[in-house]
Amino acid sequence: MTQATLLIRHGRVATMTGAQNAPADGPLGLVEDGIVAVAGEQIAYVGPEAQTRLRKAKAKPAPGEGVEIEVAANAVEIDAQGQLVTPGLVEPHSHLLFAGDRADEFSQRLAGATYVEIAQAGGGIVATVKSTRDAKDEDLVLAARERLGRLARAGVTTAEVKSGYALGVEGELRLLKLIREAAKGVPCDVVPTLLALHAVPPEMESRVWVEAVLKELLPRAVSEKLAHGVDAFCEKGAFGTDECRTVLEAGIRAGLVGHLHADQLTNSGGAALAAATGCGSADHLEKTGSVGIAAMAKSGTVAVLLPLAAWSLKDPPAQAPPFLKAGVPVALGGNLNPGTQRMESVSLLLAAGCVLAGMTPAQALYGVTAAAARALLLQESRGKLVRGLRADVVIHGTRDPAHLPYHAAVEHSRLVVWGGKVVLDLRKEPLRCG
Numbered sequence: 001m002t003q004a005t006l007l008i009r010h011g012r013v014a015t016m017t018g019a020q021n022a023p024a025d026g027p028l029g030l031v032e033d034g035i036v037a038v039a040g041e042q043i044a045y046v047g048p049e050a051q052t053r054l055r056k057a058k059a060k061p062a063p064g065e066g067v068e069i070e071v072a073a074n075a076v077e078i079d080a081q082g083q084l085v086t087p088g089l090v091e092p093h094s095h096l097l098f099a100g101d102r103a104d105e106f107s108q109r110l111a112g113a114t115y116v117e118i119a120q121a122g123g124g125i126v127a128t129v130k131s132t133r134d135a136k137d138e139d140l141v142l143a144a145r146e147r148l149g150r151l152a153r154a155g156v157t158t159a160e161v162k163s164g165y166a167l168g169v170e171g172e173l174r175l176l177k178l179i180r181e182a183a184k185g186v187p188c189d190v191v192p193t194l195l196a197l198h199a200v201p202p203e204m205e206s207r208v209w210v211e212a213v214l215k216e217l218l219p220r221a222v223s224e225k226l227a228h229g230v231d232a233f234c235e236k237g238a239f240g241t242d243e244c245r246t247v248l249e250a251g252i253r254a255g256l257v258g259h260l261h262a263d264q265l266t267n268s269g270g271a272a273l274a275a276a277t278g279c280g281s282a283d284h285l286e287k288t289g290s291v292g293i294a295a296m297a298k299s300g301t302v303a304v305l306l307p308l309a310a311w312s313l314k315d316p317p318a319q320a321p322p323f324l325k326a327g328v329p330v331a332l333g334g335n336l337n338p339g340t341q342r343m344e345s346v347s348l349l350l351a352a353g354c355v356l357a358g359m360t361p362a363q364a365l366y367g368v369t370a371a372a373a374r375a376l377l378l379q380e381s382r383g384k385l386v387r388g389l390r391a392d393v394v395i396h397g398t399r400d401p402a403h404l405p406y407h408a409a410v411e412h413s414r415l416v417v418w419g420g421k422v423v424l425d426l427r428k429e430p431l432r433c434g
């Protein structure tokens with residue numbers, strides 16, 4: 001084995017290698033009193049301390065049982081003190097680059113107006129399109145960086161971020177570039193997604209916009225390597241299944257990972273479309289029925305549930321058990337955006353996954369790690385603590401996974417390793433949750 005440059009010792013290590021639909025702590029793949037050895041940017045070894053022998057670089061091999069780990073002379077050693085150690089968290093669905101505020105719509109909804117009624121009256125996505133188009137680059141970047149920073153503080157080491165608030169060829173390309181700019185200096189990988197079909201641009205017919213996306217925007221986003229994924233909002237009042245299909249197929253053919261805002265407000269066949277086109281994920285799914293679930297199970301499409309958005313809209317949230325029962329992995333997304341979901345707390349998302357979407361704490365944790373990485377088709381590089389994957393690791397201020405959703409709206413990460421480097425270290429504060 002290559003020399004370890006960083007060791008996390010005596011952790012309660014949740015490798016996330018169990019099955020998500022296993023009972024109790026099954027999804028966690030727990031290693032009690034475990035060690036995570038990191039070499040450079042990658043995980044080199046994960047296993048029980050008792051089965052491991054550490055040898056300082058250049059020291060003679062000591063006889064004995066177990067796996068020998070050679071440790072670099074200047075290696076960083078961290079004692080996790082029995083606390084929960086997980087992979088870096090993955091945010092699979094966000095719209096965190098935007099300008100403006102729609103608190104007025106929140107108040108209107110509380111007074112009885114629906115999301116659709118507000119959009120029809122000129123609010124909704126196009127209201128944010130106007131403020132985002134008008135905003136200066138530096139203001140968009142600073143605001144997005146602050147939001148990304150809060151995610152990183154919570155232990156998120158990979159975050160998907162969608163465009164979709166410019167709705168013009170140059171504007172959408174600008175947003176994709178600004179998403180990367182916003183990530184500079186934040187210890188979190190961003191995964192940009194082109195969400196050109198988010199709403200029909202106010203100055204154009206839907207048909208004209210779809211054509212511009214297919215002929216110009218998508219090819220340029222691909223050739224300039226600005227996007228990892230392609231997404232669309234399949235819904236009455238947004239885009240129909242045929243329009244979404246053409247854009248998803250073109251994007252996936254060009255090498256992007258497909259995602260679809262599916263069946264959020266009505267069961268419009270979105271889940272089945274995401275499955276048929278080979279999307280990595282179908283997201284929302286509040287209104288998906290058994291046909292859509294069966295199609296997703298067959299295609300291996302991940303369900304990204306966004307329970308905080310359903311809560312904020314006062315809609316019935318999608319339920320995880322029917323998906324899990326059918327064998328569909330269920331990820332949880334924060335869906336940070338100015339319209340349907342403005343809360344920024346990973347522990348609150350875990351709580352919503354449990355209380356609103358019917359997951360166990362272990363399933364919810366799987367939903368923000370292994371399943372979320374798979375939704376982005378990044379499961380070969382992150383989402384689990386296994387040899388060869390990126391060394392993105394979080395030590396939490398508790399040993400109990402249930403504490404995270406139970407003690408929600410407080411972030412519990414105490415130490416974060418991103419690509420093999422310690423990027424957050426609160427060891428001077430107690431390692432336990434207060």
Ligand code: NIG
Pocket residue numbers: 095124125128233261264309335337338339340341
């Ligand atoms: O995922 N539903 C579409 N997109 C966002 C909402 C965007 C907005 O209202 O600004 C969502 O909930």
